[in-house]
Amino acid sequence: MQSFHEVGVPLDDLISKLGDLIQVINPDGQIIYANNRWLECLNYSEADIEKLNFLDDILDKSFWAIFLAEASNLHCVECASNIRLGLLSSNGEHIIVEGNLIPRIKNNELEAIVCVFHELSDENSGLTELARMFSMSVDMLGIADFEGNFVKLNPAWEQVLGYPLDELIGQAYINFVHPDDVETTIQKAEAASLVQTTQTFENRYICKDGSVRWISWHYSSYPDTQRIYFVARDITQQRHDQEVLQATKDRLEAILDNSGTLIGLKDMTGAYILVNQEFADLFGNGNKESLLGKYDDEIFPKDIARILIENDYRVIQTGQTLRFEENLPGDDGLHNYLTTRFIINNMVNQAYGVCMIAKDITERKLTEMQLLTRNQAVEHSPSGISITDARLPDMPLIYINPAFEAQTGYSIEEIIGRNCRFLQGTDREQKEVAEIRQAIEEERPCFVVLRNYRKDGTLFYNELSLAPIHNEEGILTHYVGISTDVTERFTAAEQIRQQNEALVEMNNRLTLARKQAEDATRLKSQFLATMSHELRTPMNAIIGYTEIQLAGMTGELTAEQKSYQERVLANANHLLELINDILDIAKIEAGRLDLIEKSFNLRNWLEDIAAQMEGLAKEKKLIFSVKLDENMPEYISSDPARIRQIAINLLSNAIKFTNEGFVKIEILKSGETTWKLIVEDSGVGIPSHLQETVFEEFRQADSSSQRKAGGTGLGLSIVRQLALMMGGNVRLKSQVAQGSTFTVTLPLIHVKHTKQISD
């Protein structure tokens, strides 16, 4: 056979007309030659060739590793056969070719590679389509061998791991695995190499930029061909979302468990599908799961469960969030809960379940009750209660109770925010105010009575007890004041004080008046004494000289002289009598007549008087008789001089007004406690209409009678006054022309006679 050269067919022509794709590239991949079929198949013109690089522009990147591996071996072999590669046409079409690579060596250097491919795509369109699918998949597809190297990878790998495919293909995949996942990855690979199997698996890869990505693997191993085919997916975001979801769920659960409330969620049938820890602790021995699927009547006593179910029903009926006060059992009896119940909807807005959130308000209720009680006590206190804030400037009132309003007449709106000093009005100069100021400065309590003024301006006395309130740090925060209106008490006390003052004042005045009276009395007495003395002194001269003449000491008088001298003497005597009586009356009225009480012998006393008066009676030829009751004690206690004066006055009168008949003095015992001195006469008597006035000064039964009978008209007045002074009285019984009887009744004081006592 001739050589081809000898046949005479032009090689260029032949090659250009061959049905195979023929190209010549230099070691950099630069295309040096391409035949017509090549140009036609890959849709390039001859002019394009010079600019094209086989590796960069024509070869599908997933085939780089294969091509480069074969090309590097071309030093040693004459030809690499049956190489299957994927090419890309200018319009992006995948073309699968198979062929040989023939090296051209010059000076022991690879000068060029001649590639002769025949197109498989046409013959096997399924392969082409597969190749297309392979390269376009967003999932990461690939093949690894049993040595652990990537054999073939699709472009999705570049997107996920950031490495170009040629840095991955031919490399051991374990180099890219996260150190923590290396061990399990090796185990999985070993397991897969033993038998043909299909598995799923997740591990982490480290990308070119150092980031870590979770990869989910679905793989099948073929031990006979020593290959592992895999579909991998980047699930980093998914994992992250899951973690976030889990974290959110954990956080929410922690919040629910530590919310201090009971939380339960029931489905629409009433079965629990969620409870928090507190719920489980109280009703499920701490085990949440034990409660799930249970109904209220399986957890709580029937009567309680019934109420809870009813409440749920109302929530479902109304579709609203409702609040209930519910009782749930606790270790120490029923506890009171404030429960919020509401419907939870699913994503399509359908009622999914009923949620309850219950807060134990047992203690709060108790505290509330106590506070309420205290508040009511304060509100209804009969004392005014006020609270001032000591931390605010000028310590304003922040609370007052109704009693305080009633006390002051101001309404709460008019008082709050003001300092309570306005109640003092202009009456600021109270020492109690200074006392309060001092107490506040020293942060101690105080107790004062203040003058305050109501809204209408009236004064009231405010008994104010002020106490400081300190907080836990010991800082003064408030003052609480308790006010009692003590006006009545105070005015009573004030009245008593004023009365006392008035009494003292009156006493002083009385003392002064008494002193003045005493002075006056003393002066009066002195005046009386002086008058007495001064009147008597000239009387002594008048009477004395007259008597001297009448006694003939100065020689004999003529009858006429004698007569005149006698008239002088009689008038002088009368004048003296008048002076004596007037002085006595004056002295009695001045209160200066002192009784001098002593014990005396009554018989001697009476005889003495009789002796004195008997002569006068005899002169008028009257029968004078004296009678002493035998039952009278021998000695009595009285003022003998004064009763003598009484007796003599009465006897003098009796003798004066009796012209015939008798004059009688009698002493009679009258019961155990009194005695009587009776003077009786048979004289002119006193008309009954004058008997009342006869004891008055200068009264006589008949004003003319004085002239007839003499006398001053003061005698009976003196008798009555003396009798009254001695605790007795005097009575008159008389009939005109028949006579008069004066009866003086006096208290009887017995005394036992002793030698020492005498008159």
Next chain:
Amino acid sequence: MISQDPKEWTILIVDDEPDNLGVARKVLQFNGAEVHIARNGLEGLSVLENITPSFVLLDLSMPEMDGWAMFKSIRSKNNFQQMPIIALTAHAMSGDKERVLEAGFDGYIAKPFRIQSLLEEISYWLTDFNNKRV
């Protein structure tokens, strides 16, 4: 023992009022007594330096030295213990007599006196004085 016979009496009358002095002197001289007079206490004391009377009739209210002072002065001297001093006074209100006697006077005669009763009262007080001295 003082005589009851006015003729044996030497009397000192002390009184500031001339009329009273005159009445008493007249009555007593008429009855035979020797009468010395003084116008007040001081004069009275100077009279007593020269004579020692049977008794003294002594007014109480006087200028210079009153009866009370003169009485005290006389009683403070030993040489007049046997001489009665009788008050002759217009202080005749109740209590005056008691006051005078309590002060130690040996008698009390109230003015105005009756000339008859003057001698009787003097006699009474002299008897009283004599009895006390026994």
